[in-house]
Amino acid sequence: MQFEVIAKCHTTRARVSRMNLTHGVTMLPTFMPVATQAAIKGLTPQQVEALGVTLILNNTYHLNLRPGMKVLNQAGGAHKFQGWHRNLLTDSGGFQLVSLSKFTTITEEGALFLSPFTGEPTMLTPEESISIQHSIGADIIMQLDDVVSSLTTGPRVAEAMERSVRWLDRCIKYHEGSGKKSTQNLFAIVQGGLDPHLRHQCLDAMIQRKNDISGYAIGGLSGGEEKDVFWRIIKLCADKLPEDRPRYSMGIGFAEGRNFLLHLLVCVALGVDMADCVFPTRTARFGVALTHAGPLNLKLSKHEADMNPIDKSCPCPTCTDGTSRAYLHHIVTHETAAAHAVTIHNITFQAQVMGGARDAILSGTFPEYLRSFFAGYFGDGGYPEWCVNALRSVGVDLLQDHPVNLIPGSGAKWEYAN
Amino acid sequence: MPMSTSRQSCSLSFTIAQASISKSLFSPRVGTLSLTRNGDGNIDIDTPGVIVNTSRGVVPHLSREQYKQCSSVRWVHVPFETFLEHKPPVPTLQTGQDPLHRFLGYPSDKCVVSMSLRDPHDGREVPSNGNAFVSANTIRGVRKVSPDEWRSYALACKPDIVVPLSDTPFNPSPYSQKRLTKSIERSFTWLTHFLQPIEGSHPFNVFVHLAGGASIAARTAFSESLLETLHGKDADMVKPLKSLDEGVTGYQLDLVPLRLALSGVINIDTSPVTTDPGIKTSDIVPLLRSSLFPLPTHKIRLVNSSKSPHEMLTLIQQIGVDLFDAQWAQRAADIGIALDFSFPVGNWGTRRRSNGKQDLGHNLFDPSYAEDFAPLANCFIGEATRNGDVPVCMCGACSPLSPHTRISHSSLDESAPNGGEVGQPFTRAYLHHLLHTHEMSAHSLLVLHNLAVLDAFFAGVRNAIRSLGNETFDLEISRFFQEYDEELLVFSESEAMWGEVEMARGKGRLTREKAKQTTV
Numbered sequence: 001m002q003f004e005v006i007a008k009c010h011t012t013r014a015r016v017s018r019m020n021l022t023h024g025v026t027m028l029p030t031f032m033p034v035a036t037q038a039a040i041k042g043l044t045p046q047q048v049e050a051l052g053v054t055l056i057l058n059n060t061y062h063l064n065l066r067p068g069m070k071v072l073n074q075a076g077g078a079h080k081f082q083g084w085h086r087n088l089l090t091d092s093g094g095f096q097l098v099s100l101s102k103f104t105t106i107t108e109e110g111a112l113f114l115s116p117f118t119g120e121p122t123m124l125t126p127e128e129s130i131s132i133q134h135s136i137g138a139d140i141i142m143q144l145d146d147v148v149s150s151l152t153t154g155p156r157v158a159e160a161m162e163r164s165v166r167w168l169d170r171c172i173k174y175h176e177g178s179g180k181k182s183t184q185n186l187f188a189i190v191q192g193g194l195d196p197h198l199r200h201q202c203l204d205a206m207i208q209r210k211n212d213i214s215g216y217a218i219g220g221l222s223g224g225e226e227k228d229v230f231w232r233i234i235k236l237c238a239d240k241l242p243e244d245r246p247r248y249s250m251g252i253g254f255a256e257g258r259n260f261l262l263h264l265l266v267c268v269a270l271g272v273d274m275a276d277c278v279f280p281t282r283t284a285r286f287g288v289a290l291t292h293a294g295p296l297n298l299k300l301s302k303h304e305a306d307m308n309p310i311d312k313s314c315p316c317p318t319c320t321d322g323t324s325r326a327y328l329h330h331i332v333t334h335e336t337a338a339a340h341a342v343t344i345h346n347i348t349f350q351a352q353v354m355g356g357a358r359d360a361i362l363s364g365t366f367p368e369y370l371r372s373f374f375a376g377y378f379g380d381g382g383y384p385e386w387c388v389n390a391l392r393s394v395g396v397d398l399l400q401d402h403p404v405n406l407i408p409g410s411g412a413k414w415e416y417a418n
Numbered sequence: 419m420p421m422s423t424s425r426q427s428c429s430l431s432f433t434i435a436q437a438s439i440s441k442s443l444f445s446p447r448v449g450t451l452s453l454t455r456n457g458d459g460n461i462d463i464d465t466p467g468v469i470v471n472t473s474r475g476v477v478p479h480l481s482r483e484q485y486k487q488c489s490s491v492r493w494v495h496v497p498f499e500t501f502l503e504h505k506p507p508v509p510t511l512q513t514g515q516d517p518l519h520r521f522l523g524y525p526s527d528k529c530v531v532s533m534s535l536r537d538p539h540d541g542r543e544v545p546s547n548g549n550a551f552v553s554a555n556t557i558r559g560v561r562k563v564s565p566d567e568w569r570s571y572a573l574a575c576k577p578d579i580v581v582p583l584s585d586t587p588f589n590p591s592p593y594s595q596k597r598l599t600k601s602i603e604r605s606f607t608w609l610t611h612f613l614q615p616i617e618g619s620h621p622f623n624v625f626v627h628l629a630g631g632a633s634i635a636a637r638t639a640f641s642e643s644l645l646e647t648l649h650g651k652d653a654d655m656v657k658p659l660k661s662l663d664e665g666v667t668g669y670q671l672d673l674v675p676l677r678l679a680l681s682g683v684i685n686i687d688t689s690p691v692t693t694d695p696g697i698k699t700s701d702i703v704p705l706l707r708s709s710l711f712p713l714p715t716h717k718i719r720l721v722n723s724s725k726s727p728h729e730m731l732t733l734i735q736q737i738g739v740d741l742f743d744a745q746w747a748q749r750a751a752d753i754g755i756a757l758d759f760s761f762p763v764g765n766w767g768t769r770r771r772s773n774g775k776q777d778l779g780h781n782l783f784d785p786s787y788a789e790d791f792a793p794l795a796n797c798f799i800g801e802a803t804r805n806g807d808v809p810v811c812m813c814g815a816c817s818p819l820s821p822h823t824r825i826s827h828s829s830l831d832e833s834a835p836n837g838g839e840v841g842q843p844f845t846r847a848y849l850h851h852l853l854h855t856h857e858m859s860a861h862s863l864l865v866l867h868n869l870a871v872l873d874a875f876f877a878g879v880r881n882a883i884r885s886l887g888n889e890t891f892d893l894e895i896s897r898f899f900q901e902y903d904e905e906l907l908v909f910s911e912s913e914a915m916w917g918e919v920e921m922a923r924g925k926g927r928l929t930r931e932k933a934k935q936t937t938v
């Protein structure tokens with residue numbers, strides 16, 4: 001991996017960088033659409049590439065079940081299997097194992113679970129996780145970490161953090177010996193729950209191992225925690241992580257639904273470079289299109305005779321073709337083509353928001369960019385208090401020219417914009 | 419409702435190749451259908467050829483940009499009834515040139531769009547039609563549509579081709595003599611109404627559904643009535659036309675209502691592969707002939723809902739049919755089948771069944787494809803793996819092209835380095851995986867491929883009609899029957915597995931996910 005920071009925001013911690021991997025260049029900050037089963041919902045890899053997407057995520061847990069490693073090995077890896085020629089990232093499989101399987105037990109050796117196929121007890125060790133990810137062949141791979149819910153308290157949190165460091169060493173060792181180091185890049189995952197002290201400990205230990213690690217992920221924040229705690233942990237980690245490594249905030253799109261965009265922008269302002277996101281594709285199936293004025297529910301009858309596209313200024317194929325809201329309303333949830341059309345738009349929209357952030361950071365206007373994004377997204381409906389607090393911590397006052405109410409708690413609950 | 423009555427010129431011509439003219443009334447023929455819209459360039463479609471079906475206005479599983487890239491999407495047929503859910507129907511509100519094309523995203527320089535009220539594949543029971551309306555199906559219930567309304571919708575939508583209302587019964591057969599007579603009379607009256615001249619504008623290109631149900635006498639009578647010189651009120655209405663047939667460009671033969679009339683049952687499933695297997699193509703041929711016999715031979719003959727390429731070949735051979743809809747191949751894509759056959763029969767077949775016949779395609783749900791890294795068909799390979807004289811399939815699954823453009827999201831983004839390069843074919847193993855993980859792109863890729871295979875089949879048929887004598891053509895057809903399984907066993911197997919996977923996925927899943935969405 002070649003990683004180069006190109007520009008830094010003068011006010012916030014945001015930065016623009018260029019990450020060159022085996023399958024080309026990805027400009028950061030970026031979001032990664034999720035292709036859980038080796039496909040972005042309804043789109044061919046060629047269609048996804050045409051949208052300007054350069055990095056997607058596959059889930060190791062799912063690919064290990066289906067098609068399985070035997071098939072992936074025969075295919076020559078997941079890139080070839082799914083016909084995707086750009087960059088690919090895989091998770092370790094551990095998070096899904098814990099969240100999708102009821103009988104997972106963590107031991108020092110690894111995660112013990114019942115195989116969904118045979119019902120036999122099966123062990124996912126750090127070595128095994130890396131070995132599976134080698135078969136998949138992703139450009140960025142993740143260490144196996146000991147995942148605990150962000151709501152867990154007590155000694156288990158420290159234990160999980162310490163074990164994650166030990167497992168990182170095993171992942172590094174296995175990866176070193178594999179001969180895959182030149183094509184696949186290992187990321188460490190910072191754990192430590194919501195305890196700043198544990199986070200610092202974990203960061204210290206993992207930063208020590210920097211020479212063996214291509215990048216850092218911030219893990220253990222799965223959505224259940226207080227928002228004000230969430231951003232403080234992100235900030236704590238991003239502040240301490242080394243300049244010359246990409247920073248990936250894991251799984252925030254998983255839990256955050258339509259607030260995802262806010263998390264994404266706040267994280268960027270705090271110094272995060274990458275985040276994954278199932279939301280634009282998942283929500284598209286139900287006819288929800290993302291816009292700068294908030295989400296648009298195309299199922300609502302108010303759209304049934306509206307000849308306007310989702311967003312006149314959007315460069316996606318759906319909008320540039322003049323696909324009307326009326327047309328989408330007619331086919332939403334009836335025809336898979338509706339999901340394709342909205343997915344195309346939503347992925348493009350997300351990529352535009354992140355591309356716009358890159359340009360704004362480069363031209364020194366990122367604080368204005370944040371302010372105008374929030375103003376457009378919420379109008380006069382009030383801002384989530386935690387976003388305002390988080391951005392104040394990096395010198396941006398959202399309320400500067402736009403005095404609105406603050407909404408406390410986990411964030412805004414708003415009606416669809418249209 | 420604001421409605422412009424002025425239509426730009428849109429003329430459709432049909433030329434039968436010289437070589438096939440001299441033969442008899444029903445012999446196989448090749449031709450070219452040529453559409454000139456607004457004085458722009460032609461859209462040429464070779465016949466025998468294929469029409470692509472739509473559902474709620476879209477080609478199922480394809481995105482709009484795929485319409486542009488997929489060379490098989492040249493003529494799409496739009497059943498209009500789903501648009502009756504909104505009043506006025508929303509496509510009638512679209513402004514500008516070629517409103518229906520525009521509303522549905524079909525490129526007007528590439529696609530012919532035809533429109534009928536009913537979906538020709540829908541055999542479900544609907545309440546009887548009246549003297550002045552047709553009953554149509556929508557998800558919000560049955561809607562009555564009058565001839566006036568239908569004409570106004572066509573005027574507003576400006577499709578290239580319109581099918582006027584026809585009184586086709588969709589309630590329990592057998593139909594009495596009286597019912598058949600009424601059906602013919604209504605269809606005649608509604609056609610007359612439809613063919614009234616449009617003030618200051620070019621007339622519609624009209625394809626007429628040949629009525630008469632399962633009765634040879636009734637079918638003959640309806641066709642003869644089209645040719646009669648009109649008198650009195652009828653003549654005044656359609657002036658300057660002397661007979662209705664003068665205003666008709668093509669003849670449409672819908673097999674679903676015909677099979678229903680023959681079998682005397684109500685079909686609640688619209689899929690042509692599960693219609694009563696007792697009804698043979700040979701039962702249908704005399705009925706179709708009785709419709710076409712009185713009529714001029716130089717007009718286009720279109721058949722909807724043909725159930726297999728075997729039937730298509732028979733109808734080409736024995737009736738001289740020019741166009742077929744692709745419903746059969748599109749359905750195959752729905753249920754996970756990658757088509758793999760050619761005409762004339764080639765050297766690269768699929769597996770043989772115990773009855774000695776080859777399947778027309780691969781049921782990619784089958785576990786035997788899990789580790790099969792071959793492209794979708796044996797008869798065709800991808801452009802990237804071109805090899806000797808094996809035909810190439812240029813579809814988006816076998817010969818995927820890297821994108822010509824990439825959207826740039828910031829000033830720093832690099833542009834596409836390799837636009838338009840042909841990539842490796844998608845494999846059976848990958849599609850097997852997508853089907854079992856409910857990934858929708860499986861069906862997109864299969865639609866692209868299956869339409870291309872059907873296209874290649876018709877290209878082979880045209881070539882054979884052009885270059886072979888009648889006898890050799892007949893011989894090739896019997897060879898096709900000998901080689902390929904007409905029972906479509908692979909379809910029933912695939913449909914069963916598709917059903918299981920859909921079941922396992924659970925009907926409630928979408929609802930559950932939806933609930934999850936709204937609580938976030």
Ligand SMILES: [Zn+2]
Binds near residue numbers: 314315317319344348
């Ligand atoms: Zn768009």
Ligand SMILES: [Zn+2]
Binds near residue numbers: 798870
């Ligand atoms: Zn193909």
